[in-house]
Amino acid sequence: MLNYLTYIVAAWIFLWGLYGIVTSKNLVHQVVCAAVLQTSTYVLLLGIGFKVGGTAPIFADIPVGTSVVDPLVQALMLTDIVVEATVMALLLSMVVKSNEVAGTVDPEELRVLTG
Amino acid sequence: MTATTMFPLPIAIPLAVAAFIALSGKLLGRRFSDALAIATAAANLWMTISILRATWLQPQTYWFGNWWPRAHDVALGICFTVDSVGASLAVLASLLTTAGLLFSWEIFEDTENHFQPLMLIFMAAMCGFSYTGDLFNLFVFFGLMSVAAFALCGLKTLEPAPLQGAYNFGLVNTVGAFMIVMGIGLLYARTGALNFAQVGRSLGSSSDALVLLAFLLISVGYMVKAAIVPFHFWLADAHAVSPSPVCVLFSGVMVELGIYAVARVYWTMFQGGLAAHTRELRAILLVMAAITAIVGALMCYAEHHLKRLLAFSTIAHAGLMLAGVGLLAPKALGGFSLYVLSHGVVKGGLFLCAGIVLHRLRKIGEDHLHGEGKGMWWTAGLFLLGAWGLAGAPPFGTLLGESMISDSAKEFHQAWLPYIFMFAEIVTAGAVFRATFRIFFGWGEPAPTDRSSQIEEKPETDEEEENVPAVMFVPAAVLILLGIALSAVPNLRSTAEAGAQLFTNQFTYAQAVLQNVEPAAPALTAPEPLTSSIVRSCIALALALLLALGSLFHKRIGGWLKFTHGLELGNPILRKVHSGHPGDYVAWLSFGTALLGGMFVWFLRR
Numbered sequence: 001m002l003n004y005l006t007y008i009v010a011a012w013i014f015l016w017g018l019y020g021i022v023t024s025k026n027l028v029h030q031v032v033c034a035a036v037l038q039t040s041t042y043v044l045l046l047g048i049g050f051k052v053g054g055t056a057p058i059f060a061d062i063p064v065g066t067s068v069v070d071p072l073v074q075a076l077m078l079t080d081i082v083v084e085a086t087v088m089a090l091l092l093s094m095v096v097k098s099n100e101v102a103g104t105v106d107p108e109e110l111r112v113l114t115g
Numbered sequence: 116m117t118a119t120t121m122f123p124l125p126i127a128i129p130l131a132v133a134a135f136i137a138l139s140g141k142l143l144g145r146r147f148s149d150a151l152a153i154a155t156a157a158a159n160l161w162m163t164i165s166i167l168r169a170t171w172l173q174p175q176t177y178w179f180g181n182w183w184p185r186a187h188d189v190a191l192g193i194c195f196t197v198d199s200v201g202a203s204l205a206v207l208a209s210l211l212t213t214a215g216l217l218f219s220w221e222i223f224e225d226t227e228n229h230f231q232p233l234m235l236i237f238m239a240a241m242c243g244f245s246y247t248g249d250l251f252n253l254f255v256f257f258g259l260m261s262v263a264a265f266a267l268c269g270l271k272t273l274e275p276a277p278l279q280g281a282y283n284f285g286l287v288n289t290v291g292a293f294m295i296v297m298g299i300g301l302l303y304a305r306t307g308a309l310n311f312a313q314v315g316r317s318l319g320s321s322s323d324a325l326v327l328l329a330f331l332l333i334s335v336g337y338m339v340k341a342a343i344v345p346f347h348f349w350l351a352d353a354h355a356v357s358p359s360p361v362c363v364l365f366s367g368v369m370v371e372l373g374i375y376a377v378a379r380v381y382w383t384m385f386q387g388g389l390a391a392h393t394r395e396l397r398a399i400l401l402v403m404a405a406i407t408a409i410v411g412a413l414m415c416y417a418e419h420h421l422k423r424l425l426a427f428s429t430i431a432h433a434g435l436m437l438a439g440v441g442l443l444a445p446k447a448l449g450g451f452s453l454y455v456l457s458h459g460v461v462k463g464g465l466f467l468c469a470g471i472v473l474h475r476l477r478k479i480g481e482d483h484l485h486g487e488g489k490g491m492w493w494t495a496g497l498f499l500l501g502a503w504g505l506a507g508a509p510p511f512g513t514l515l516g517e518s519m520i521s522d523s524a525k526e527f528h529q530a531w532l533p534y535i536f537m538f539a540e541i542v543t544a545g546a547v548f549r550a551t552f553r554i555f556f557g558w559g560e561p562a563p564t565d566r567s568s569q570i571e572e573k574p575e576t577d578e579e580e581e582n583v584p585a586v587m588f589v590p591a592a593v594l595i596l597l598g599i600a601l602s603a604v605p606n607l608r609s610t611a612e613a614g615a616q617l618f619t620n621q622f623t624y625a626q627a628v629l630q631n632v633e634p635a636a637p638a639l640t641a642p643e644p645l646t647s648s649i650v651r652s653c654i655a656l657a658l659a660l661l662l663a664l665g666s667l668f669h670k671r672i673g674g675w676l677k678f679t680h681g682l683e684l685g686n687p688i689l690r691k692v693h694s695g696h697p698g699d700y701v702a703w704l705s706f707g708t709a710l711l712g713g714m715f716v717w718f719l720r721r
Contacts, residue, residue: 018705021701022702030698031286034286034290045300076251076299084289087261090266091289101274112276
């Protein structure tokens with residue numbers, strides 16, 4: 001059961017993030033929900049790389065054959081964070097602009113483009 | 116210098132120049148930055164063409180830092196594996212970027228908005244996306260491409276419409292990106308590898324729940340980019356508000372790259388596991404393709420905002436392209452690659468023409484422009500040629516691509532598919548014909564108005580000018596004429612099919628990447644006669660013209676032809692669904708994913 005727990009938690013966070021984005025009435029809130037959605041990818045990657053009893057994968061000062069956690073997932077996660085942090089910043093800056101230009105952060109009121 | 120060492124250059128050089136322009140653009144001045152960006156894009160075009168020639172039916176791999184697989188053929192490093200399909204997509208990306216940058220010579224007076232660096236980053240990311248042989252690398256280039264695209268889309272930040280369009284685009288695509296990361300994570304958990312060939316080899320023929328879930332997440336993520344219904348909502352909003360040169364890249368190559376990625380991950384990694392269920396998967400993908408083509412075409416005809424009209428036609432044609440991939444056969448995939456190239460240049464040219472209209476007439480809505488374009492005969496001619504190309508009629512290259520996909524569909528007893536293509540071609544070409552006749556000839560009744568054509572788009576240029584500058588007209592004309600020139604390349608269809616055979620062979624792909632075994636060049640097969648396709652496309656062209664004339668003169672003609680007017684008014688339900696609300700779009704995305712996942716579980720697990 002414990003093996004599956006991280007996957008269940010990741011799916012749980014993912015679905016709540018989606019729910020938040022779909023029902024959001026405030027653009028700032030919506031971007032934050034997307035950030036919540038993103039944390040589910042962290043949980044998933046953590047769960048994949050983790051090894052019970054493993055130590056940090058720094059091979060300079062540990063004996064050969066020591067059990068270590070997977071060093072690759074942190075690189076994936078770091079890239080993921082960098083890419084998506086840029087996107088979040090960009091989205092938030094658009095929200096700020098929309099508050100300045102259109103005077104609203106409600107996606108319902110910002111609908112210029114439809115149909 | 117061998118060809119492989121050249122592979123990173125089309126990514127590295129534009130990125131370096133982009134950083135340089137972004138840092139010192141103010142010192143250099145507007146014109147110098149422009150010239151530098153155009154020169155870089157043109158150099159990229161030259162490099163990608165040389166790479167295409169070097170990898171012509173002969174895929175090659177470049178290992179970064181010389182980390183080639185040494186022991187047990189296990190790939191630890193990151194590689195670029197370039198084949199004909201990927202290489203030609205990179206050529207298309209560089210070509211359209213060059214055209215877009217040339218076009219922008221006259222627009223955007225200030226350098227504050229970082230237009231040129233963003234375009235160069237966008238181009239570099241698209242080249243990397245088509246070259247890479249690594250699953251995570253694909254995602255990184257996807258991310259880079261997306262960020263540049265969001266920023267380019269929201270360039271005109273002083274109006275609410277671009278903000279809404281760029282925000283919807285960003286949000287929906289970001290949710291898609293998270294799905295891709297999760298899919299990659301699952302695949303890595305199973306195989307411990309990220310190289311396409313390595314993952315494919317480790318997966319072997321397993322097709323359990325985890326593999327299916329990973330395939331679902333990754334393909335949905337890329338289908339969001341590819342604007343496949345019901346993941347397509349962002350596309351029209353983003354196109355309606357982007358500067359014209361940016362629309363060229365969005366419609367001409369970015370959407371196509373999404374479909375390319377689905378094809379790439381399927382054939383390098385999942386095809387072994389899903390081999391037993393090819394028929395079911397084909398059925399699922401073809402249904403999606405057909406729905407996309409129909410929805411795109413119907414919405415296209417109901418639009419009167421020129422860019423939005425063209426955007427929906429891209430969705431319809433994306434359905435056609437998905438069918439090329441979804442038939443899961445080399446011939447159809449060859450047709451896909453030809454169609455992408457010829458559609459890309461034609462649609463790119465049409466968007467530049469829309470940019471010319473905005474520049475000269477200061478408006479973009481068909482209902483505001485009735486008869487305003489009289490005298491701009493050259494531009495009108497380009498529009499007519501472009502519509503001709505969308506109809507897939509000879510001598511355009513779109514005919515060749517479409518005929519290969521249709522032939523392949525018949526081989527798989529899917530004879531209904533060519534009629535869907537025909538429908539999409541008639542309606543999308545008809546819409547462009549209708550707009551051209553109205554704007555440049557002043558024919559028929561004024562257009563009924565719709566909400567989106569009321570969006571005020573600020574003209575991209577400062578002053579009204581009497582003539583169309585050459586830097587605007589020439590790129591548009593060259594792109595559309597290239598759509599014709601493409602079909603003059605000898606042996607085009609058989610070469611495309613041979614390239615697709617290499618693309619779809621998981622075994623030789625893995626051998627080439629992991630063991631450096633050069634795959635045998637496939638024999639060129641004689642292409643099937645084009646007669647039936649030519650007849651069909653000429654009928655489509657005639658019907659498109661009739662459709663356009665029907666809705667222009669709907670008051671004078673009576674009877675059943677009045678339906679053309681109904682088509683122009685659009686389906687109210689379909690219109691309402693395209694609500695412009697980002698939450699709704701993500702809801703559709705979730706719904707589509709769940710539906711597709713359900714179908715995967717139902718059909719692909721027995």
